[in-house]
Amino acid sequence: MNPATNEVVGTMPNGTEEDVLAAIDGAQLALEEWKGLSAEKRSIFLEKFYQQVVERKEEIARIITLENGKPLNEARGEVLYAASFIKWYAEEGKRVYGRTIPSKGAGQRIQVIKQPVGVVAAITPWNFPAAMITRKLAPALAAGCTFIVKPPKETPLTAAKLMECAEEAGIPSGVVNMVVTPNEAFSETVQNSNEVRKLTFTGSTEVGKLLMKQSAGLVKNISLELGGQAPLIVLDDADVETAVEGTIASKFRNAGQTCICANRLYVQSGIYDEFVSKLKGKIKELKVGNGLEEDVDIGPLINQKGCDKVVRHVEDAVEKGAEVVVGGQVNQNDAPFYEPTLILEAKENMLCMTEETFGPVVPVKKVESDEEAISLANETPFGLAAYYFTESISRGTRIAEALDYGIIGWNHGAPSAAQAPFGGMKQSGLGREGGAEGIEAFLETKYLSVGIK
Ligand code: SIN
Numbered sequence: 001m002n003p004a005t006n007e008v009v010g011t012m013p014n015g016t017e018e019d020v021l022a023a024i025d026g027a028q029l030a031l032e033e034w035k036g037l038s039a040e041k042r043s044i045f046l047e048k049f050y051q052q053v054v055e056r057k058e059e060i061a062r063i064i065t066l067e068n069g070k071p072l073n074e075a076r077g078e079v080l081y082a083a084s085f086i087k088w089y090a091e092e093g094k095r096v097y098g099r100t101i102p103s104k105g106a107g108q109r110i111q112v113i114k115q116p117v118g119v120v121a122a123i124t125p126w127n128f129p130a131a132m133i134t135r136k137l138a139p140a141l142a143a144g145c146t147f148i149v150k151p152p153k154e155t156p157l158t159a160a161k162l163m164e165c166a167e168e169a170g171i172p173s174g175v176v177n178m179v180v181t182p183n184e185a186f187s188e189t190v191q192n193s194n195e196v197r198k199l200t201f202t203g204s205t206e207v208g209k210l211l212m213k214q215s216a217g218l219v220k221n222i223s224l225e226l227g228g229q230a231p232l233i234v235l236d237d238a239d240v241e242t243a244v245e246g247t248i249a250s251k252f253r254n255a256g257q258t259c260i261c262a263n264r265l266y267v268q269s270g271i272y273d274e275f276v277s278k279l280k281g282k283i284k285e286l287k288v289g290n291g292l293e294e295d296v297d298i299g300p301l302i303n304q305k306g307c308d309k310v311v312r313h314v315e316d317a318v319e320k321g322a323e324v325v326v327g328g329q330v331n332q333n334d335a336p337f338y339e340p341t342l343i344l345e346a347k348e349n350m351l352c353m354t355e356e357t358f359g360p361v362v363p364v365k366k367v368e369s370d371e372e373a374i375s376l377a378n379e380t381p382f383g384l385a386a387y388y389f390t391e392s393i394s395r396g397t398r399i400a401e402a403l404d405y406g407i408i409g410w411n412h413g414a415p416s417a418a419q420a421p422f423g424g425m426k427q428s429g430l431g432r433e434g435g436a437e438g439i440e441a442f443l444e445t446k447y448l449s450v451g452i453k
Contacts, residue, residue, distance in 0.1 A: 001154075003069040003300040004290040004335055010067075012156045015181035020148075020189040023177040027119040027146040028195045030174030035116045035144035039094045042142060045171050046090035052165035053083040053134075060161045062292075064129055067155045069299040070254050071291040081416070082130035082162075085138040085434070088418040092439050093142030109450040114443045116144030117221055118197035121190035123183065123211075125202050126302055127257045129155035133162055135422070135433045136200045137176065143442035145198070148177040150186040154302055187211055197221060198442065202259075205382070205427050212430075223431035223441050225259070225423055227356050228384030231377035232262035232413075233399070235370065236270030238389035239411070243271075244278045246413030247362070250387055252286060252340060253414070255298050256360040257306070259428075260385035260407060260416070264346065264353045265364040266373045272366050279342065283326045283362070286340045298360055300337045307336035310359030313352040317343050317363060320350050327360075348376065356382075370395060374402045383425030387413060406432070 002009050034042070053060065061075035070078070101110040120140045124132045133149055140147050151159035159178055166176045179186065190196045191214040201211055202225040215222045232250060234243045250262040267275050291299035301307045307330060314328055327341030338359050346353055346363035353363055367373045377386055386405040390396045396410050406424040409415045416422060416434075423432035431441050 001303075002066050003302055004292070004337075006335055009063075010157050012160070012180045015179040015185075017185055017189050019179050020181060020186055021193075023148045023179050024119065024190070024193050024195050026174035026177055027148050030172055031119060031146045033172065034141075034146055034175050037144070039096065039142070039144075042144065043090045043093055045169060046086050046093070046138060046142060048169035049166055049171060050083050050086040050090060052168045053079065053086060053130075053162070056161065056165060060130060060158060063157050063161055064155070065291040065299070067157050068126060068129055068254075069291055069302065071296045071299050072294060074254060075291070078128055078131050081418075082128075082134040084418040085131070085134040089138035089142040089439060092139070092436065096143065096439065096443065107451055107453070109452055111448040111450065113446045113448060115446055117442055117444050118145060119195050120145045120147050120198045120200060120442060121186070121196045122147065122149045123186065123199070123201045123203065124149060124151050124159070126152040126154035127254055127259075129158035130162060132202050133159055135418075135438070136202075137162075139433075139439040140200075140442045141171070141175065143439050145442050146175050146177075148179065148190070148196070150179055150181060150183070153180070153182070156180045183207065187214060191215055191217060191220060194218065198223070200433075200441070201225070208429065223433070224429040225431075225433060226384075226427065226429040227382060228259040228261075228263070228424065228428055229354070229356050229380045229382040230260055230263050230385045230387065230405075231373075232265045232386075233367075233373045233377060233388035234265065234267040234271060234275050235373070235388065235390040235392075235395065236268040237391050237395070238271060238275075239391060240271065240274055240278055242411055243275060243389035244282055246387060246389060246409065246411065247279060248282050248413070250409065250413035251362055252298060252360055255301055255338070257302065257358050259356075261358075262362070262387055262413070263356055265362060266367045266376055267364055268373070269366055269368055276342075276344065276364060279362070280326055283340045283342050288331050288337055288339060298337075298340055300335050301359055302336070304336050306358060307338055310338045310357060310361060313350075313355070313357045313359070314341060314343070314361060316351045317346060320347060322346050322350065322363065348379070354380070370399065374399060378402075378404050381427040384423075384428035385409065385415065
């Protein structure tokens with residue numbers, strides 16, 4: 001469905017358990033040959049895959065906008081972001097090093113080697129229909145694993161385009177597989193399969209916890225990239241323009257529907273009036289509409305359920321004494337558009353300050369000190385991303401060390417990059433994707449003790 005128009009964009013077969021089992025068989029059959037290739041050869045396949053994605057940028061971006069709703073320019077950016085993981089891991093796969101360790105005795109040699117975990121299953125979300133697949137797929141393939149993806153029901157067409165690119169790149173049959181099927185059918189089948197050695201998931205903390213419980217059965221290797229509840233702190237020595245720009249970049253990407261979007265703002269009293277006034281001006285400039293129109297900044301939310309949550313968060317804030325100074329309304333009656341919204345006088349007991357809103361709403365609370373901001377920022381079971389703005393190296397360094405978050409943006413609202421480790425602490429997940437850490441997630445460490453005469 002196109003969330004901007006409620007029109008059908010395309011259809012997909014609804015896969016069954018047999019389809020998942022067939023994909024596992026295919027991935028298992030292809031594994032020996034794929035992992036037996038040299039890293040250099042796998043890198044050549046990945047490089048061709050990258051070229052395909054980049055060449056088909058416009059076509060894939062249009063599909064993303066049609067089924068996810070994000071503005072076309074953001075969708076183009078996502079295609080390049082998705083491609084950047086393939087490019088980066090095409091290189092990183094050549095740097096999977098082992099170690100030689102000095103032993104205690106003359107008759108022993110100690111080596112450590114790295115090997116692919118085997119068949120990998122991935123469950124990916126709708127908010128980045130392309131990039132959340134390649135962030136898992138590229139390092140898995142580079143490590144020598146074969147791969148089965150279950151894309152979300154909201155955005156399967158983008159996933160299918162990526163599969164076409166992999167096929168065009170000549171990646172052997174069975175190395176990359178996709179099944180569109182309900183979450184439960186997929187996860188139960190892969191969790192109960194001895195062939196599938198790893199499950200990697202991006203999505204809600206609620207589902208992540210269920211998958212973690214399920215994975216206990218066969219002690220499955222599992223990586224989880226779960227929800228966030230990102231604080232954004234603006235201190236009184238911040239550069240106001242940088243702070244406003246960083247807030248807009250972090251908060252309104254994909255209409256506020258990213259796990260690392262700033263969810264709640266803490267602004268120090270000395271800079272509060274100036275920052276709020278400039279932020280208000282910028283928010284008013286944002287244009288809401290169908291993402292296919294080139295000048296649109298904010299597309300629709302993914303569906304009515306997502307929009308209802310945003311409505312509930314704003315109503316709850318108003319009931320508890322907050323003031324809506326910009327937006328605050330559903331923008332169009334027949335599709336899930338929500339206006340970019342600025343809320344002042346936010347309090348810690350409001351839903352928008354304690355839960356991930358996943359929409360274009362900015363609640364702001366005034367704070368007095370660094371200590372107060374840090375303590376409020378850390379007062380959550382989540383720990384994915386946090387942002388702060390200060391020109392002081394000493395203050396900034398102390399804050400970076402004090403925040404219980406896996407990703408920190410200091411004077412920066414857009415930290416994601418293929419070469420950097422992405423992931424959370426506490427209930428925001430397990431493991432990291434991207435960077436050198438991202439390929440480790442698909443490797444086993446094997447210790448080899450050699451007796452010599
Ligand atoms: C996410 O929302 O989970 C991913 C965002 C990103 O990669 O920047």
